[in-house]
Amino acid sequence: MARKRSKPREARAISSWDGWQQPGGNPAFRAARLERGWHSQADVAAAYAAHAAALGTPGDIDVRQVRRWESAKPGWPNTEARRVLGAMFGLSLGQLGFVPPHRARALPSDLTGEEPVRRRSFLQGVLGAASLLGPVGEDRLTAALVQARRYSDHALVGHLRAALDATARADGSTGPRQALPAAMEILAVVEHLARDASPSVRGELLGVGARAAEFTAWLHRDAGAPVHVTVFFHDRAVEWATVTGDGSMHAYVLLRKAQATDRNDAARMLDLSHAAAHGPWTLPPRAQAEALQQEARALALTGAPPDTVARTLDRAHQALEQAGEAEPASCTGPLCAGYTRDRLMAQSAISHREAGQPSRAVELLQQHLVDGAFAPRDRAFFTAHLSGALAAAGEPDQAAATGMSALRLAAAPGFGQALGELRRTAAQLRPHARRPAVRELRQALTAVTV
Structure with a gap:
């Protein structure tokens, strides 16, 4: 047989x-x-x-x-x-x-007679997110699925916001690959319920959806997904921000698109960041500050004079001075509520690095990485930039040692942007490849990349 x-x-x-x-x-x-x-x-x-x-x-x-x-x-x-x-x-x-x-x-028993297309619409990825909402949220979600056309539960929207915030906090420590499934499930819930929600709730759902779509774009980018995937979710976020009349969120997504733009396409980065900072909307002061510093980086990359870059950074600091007290960072709260002076200074250092002033970048990053409180993701990213600035400043051994510190932070959770900056630094250090510290960094980074 x-x-x-x-x-x-x-x-x-x-x-x-x-x-x-x-x-x-x-x-x-x-x-x-x-x-x-x-x-x-x-x-x-x-x-x-x-x-x-x-x-x-x-x-x-x-x-x-x-x-x-x-x-x-x-x-x-x-x-x-x-x-x-x-x-x-x-x-x-x-x-x-x-x-x-x-x-x-x-x-649910009242769905068994539905036509196949209608039944499948109830099955589109929604109950997978129930575990993120807690027992009460799970009960509300189940009830909303059974009575979607009459759905008017504002409390469930609150549960979705809380789940999205929890997912964003986890991403800052554990990385994009751990957070992506949860973010996608939340987005699926919003998409499904918004189709049949009452008008009073639909706007709230799409508001959460815009935040979730932008965050999902961020996760895909950091995980190394192809560009078109990130673009898809950014476009979804812009669509929902537009239909809900949230101009500030529309501008914020433009800022995030600028941050996601490759540094080799500096003209597009400048267009997006300038539109975010100066378009027909009013960004909160902290978001305005971040948009202006991104514009400064784009100006540096396009070859603008250093004093032009410095003036734009000055406007970013002026915007931040108009803000009230910083709040804990949140995916669904006020835009850039957790944006602090230490973060602005670290990002300003990146602009100085792009403008050909690596020593100034080193000085700022060393100071504010010591003084500032950063999530593991951000500390890995800024430490990787410090490594690159040290390499550009002619300090290959110190650059390599700093790069190893960044790699230890970024490797396990897979912080893609930090790893990308470390690869850029390794390329800068190629002329010093025989130095032991540089060789150690390049070998360690190659192993992680593979």
């Missing part, structure tokens, strides 16, 4: 549950990959491998796995695959046609 062929390892791991069938296969997944130019299932497998490598997630898939995801029984991807699929498509798993097993087994 022929031996029964075992299921491929990656298929067993990724399609972990077979209980849910969709009539006519899974057209949502197929449509999404065709929209992105992946015309064959082999294209999807190749894109999966590239995104997994960018995220540092182990494992590849083959065409059989893609075929399974497009079938009537797509299964439920495991944790690693959920992260990769989210980065690939910029969509929730529900929007790709996947349904968590516990939800397929426990549909």
Whole structure:
């Protein structure tokens, strides 16, 4: 008797549950990959491998796995695959046609007669976020799903805000790969409920959605996702900020887009930061200060004279002086409420570095990294910039030692922006590659990158 062929390892791991069938296969997944130019299932497998490598997630898939995801029984991807699929498509798993097993087994009784399309809309990634909301929030979410057309629960919006803030705090310590699934689930909840919410609640939901979409863009960028993924979520944030009439949030997303722009595209960075700081809206003073310092960095990158950069930084400090007391940083509270003088000075140092004044950058960063209170992510990022400034100032050994400090902060949580700056520093230090400290940094960074 022929031996029964075992299921491929990656298929067993990724399609972990077979209980849910969709009539006519899974057209949502197929449509999404065709929209992105992946015309064959082999294209999807190749894109999966590239995104997994960018995220540092182990494992590849083959065409059989893609075929399974497009079938009537797509299964439920495991944790690693959920992260990769989210980065690939910029969509929730529900929007790709996947349904968590516990939800397929426990549909509300009044949904069993719904047509397939309507039923699937209730299954789009929403109950996965229930654990983020606590027992009371979970009960409210379940009730809202059953009575979505009559949904008018302002308290549930508060639970979503709290969950988003908790996710943002976790990101500052544990990194983007840990926070991305939670952020995507919150975004899926907002998208789903907003379709049928009462007008009085819809605006609140979309306000939270704009914050969640901007934060999700940030996470994807820091995790090393392709640029189009970050752009997708930034555009969603701008859309929701616009329809809710939140001009300040619209400007803030422009600021974040400027910060996400590659330094080699300084003209675009300048356009975005200038629009954020000077557009037809009023930013809170702390957000205005951050927008002006980003404009200063862009000016430095475009070759503006140092005194022009300095005057723009002076305006940033003047804006910050108009602010009241700083508040704890929050993803859903006042924009840039936790933006402090120490952070402005550290970012100003980056502008001085870009303007060809590395010694001034070193002086500011050394002072404010000692004096300021920074989350692990921010400390890793600014320490990486200090390493680069030291390299530019002709201190290769000190630059390498500082780079190792930044690497120890950034490697485990995968703080992508800090690691990117360290790679830039390693390139600067290439002429000193034989020095022991420099060699140690380059080898350690290569190991992390691989």
